[in-house]
Amino acid sequence: MKRIWKNRYKRYIAVMVMFINSVVFFIAGTVTHGAESVKAEQTAELSEPEEAEQNVLAGLHARYAVLLDGDSGRVLLEKDGDVKRPMASTTKIMTCILALEHMKSEQEIVTASAEAASQPKVRLGVREGQQFYLRDLLYSLMLESHNDSAVMIAEHIGGSVRGFASLMNKKAAEIGCEDTYYITPNGLDASDEQGTHSTTARELALVMRYCLMESPKSQEFREITGAATQQFRDVEGRQSFSCTNHNAFLTMMNGAVSGKTGFTADAGYCYVGALQRDSRTFIVALLACGWPNHKTYKWQDTRALMEYGLKYYKKQRYDGNVGLPQLSVADGIPENGALSGVSTVKLQIRDREKTDILLREDEEPAYRTLLADTLKAAVKAGTDAGTVQLVLDNQVLAEWKVETAESIAKRDYIWCLCQLMMQFTHMNKINQ
Known part of the structure; x- marks a missing residue:
């Protein structure tokens, strides 16, 4: 009798184990299938532009990037666009527009100080006491990114580098920048008791928007930054100079109108540039876009962002x-x-x-x-x-x-x- 009971008990246990296993496998299969269904539904919910946006952001080399509508100032796409970072020589777009807005005459003369003559590379190579026309220095500043030209301009307009930095910060505030702080006119890494020379990708794009779209000197800014080359002499005519624009974006895409490159050890490669096509204006700003030997990353990122904007954004009338x-x-x-x-x-x-x-x-x-x-x-x-x-x-x-x-x-x-x-x-x- 005990043996019969034991056999029945074993069969009962076996049946229960099989039942439990079946339930577990059923639930696991249902959960897996459900997860796959949810994932499929989530993927299906993405529109083509949304999927393209994700792909563009995933492929960017820049740590901080913004694509801006130049007409409205609206951010169309961003990657940590409000993080403060050093911006290297992209600083010089502010230096240039302030100089243009303060310039009194085409024949305005600027004299090189000892401070200007001692600036590190990249430089025009001015000597203390040497004189130049202010407009010529702006080509040196924007095409070749000469640091000594930036200091000459700053001292001439602001009385000193510090005085010019105050003008830069005042103008930034007028434009609507809250996280931008200028110390140098050339973008060399610097810090003082108030902070670090820095901006955000969004605010860098806003400054470029002001230079191109809102400043009373926007046309002159476009002419200078869009020039392929420029030759000039010092005021006495003793020394001649030739400048070549290093903004490769100008010949990379149809409609490119302006831009400025930058690099320092802290900032990495930086870039801000603009494109106009079919009554649309797109501005790209990139910060920390690689370090040596990745000088071309900024061009890849700029093209990707501009092509995204051109493909998916159109003008609609209201x-x-x-x-x-x-x-x-x-x-x-x-x-x-x-x-x-x-x-x-x-x-x-x-x-x-x-x-x-x-x-x-x-x-x-x-x-x-x-x-x-x-x-x-x-x-x-x-x-x-x-x-x-x-x-x-x-x-x-x-x-x-x-x-x-x-x-x-x-x-x-x-x-x-x-x-x-x-x-x-x-x-x-x-x-x-």
């Missing part, structure tokens, strides 16, 4: 055409002229100008209406009543003013008295 409600007017005379009732006023877009916005093909901005809760009579036609904004990811892309389309008189004591008298007169006529 005019603020959105339905507007009527606003209530406190103490306003109602449309029917009654003594009581709510008065409202019609609204319209003021100067409905069409605006072209650079958007990726899968981006869908929305209109946002910001109106006053109520207006107080009397209201004249054309009174400000709010704004209509075009918004994407909580960023305002365009804005239109909203105004009243008509006038609303005030319902005051005299008007009410007149209305009562009119009604009284009307009733008397009926009773006669």
Whole structure:
């Protein structure tokens, strides 16, 4: 009897083990299949532009990079774009634009100091006391990236390198930079009690945007930075100089208009450049884009970012055409002229100008209406009543003013008295 019971017990245990194993395998298979399904669904959710964005970012050599819309200043793509880093000779775009904005004459003369003559390579090779025209030094600065030319310009404009740095930082703040700090006019690595000579990829792109799109001297900046070569002499005509532009991007892509390279031991290879094509302006900024022997990384990254922008971003037109409600007017005379009732006023877009916005093909901005809760009579036609904004990811892309389309008189004591008298007169006529 015991033997029979033992055999049944063993069979029972075996059946239970088989059952448990089956359940485990079933669950494992279900989980694996489920994970694969979720992964497939997540992959399927990516649009082509989103997948392209991921591929571009994954392939960048630069540790910090930004692709900027030159027209709006909107960041289109970034890789740690707000991290502060030294920016080497890309600093010189600020030096150049400040010099252009402060230059009084094409014949303005700059004299080399001992400090300027002692600058390290790369340098023009000026001697103390040697004189040059300021405009010629700007070609030396931007085409060959000469450090002594940068110091000559800084001392001439700002009185000293420190004084010029103050002008640089003031201009950066005006542009909207909050994490940029200039110490030197040439971008050589430096630190002081207030910080390190540094910027972010986003703010470097913003400075380039100012130089190209907003400065009153933007055309001169484009001419200098876009020149292939430039020859000049010192003021006395004793020594001639020839400068060649080292911005390879200018001949690398159709539409390239400007740029500046840079390198120091701390900064690594850096670059900021711009391209204009089909009414679109793209600006690329790269920081820490490799160290020797990887000098060409910046060109690979710039091309990848520019091609991404050109392929996926197009201009779309908007005019603020959105339905507007009527606003209530406190103490306003109602449309029917009654003594009581709510008065409202019609609204319209003021100067409905069409605006072209650079958007990726899968981006869908929305209109946002910001109106006053109520207006107080009397209201004249054309009174400000709010704004209509075009918004994407909580960023305002365009804005239109909203105004009243008509006038609303005030319902005051005299008007009410007149209305009562009119009604009284009307009733008397009926009773006669």
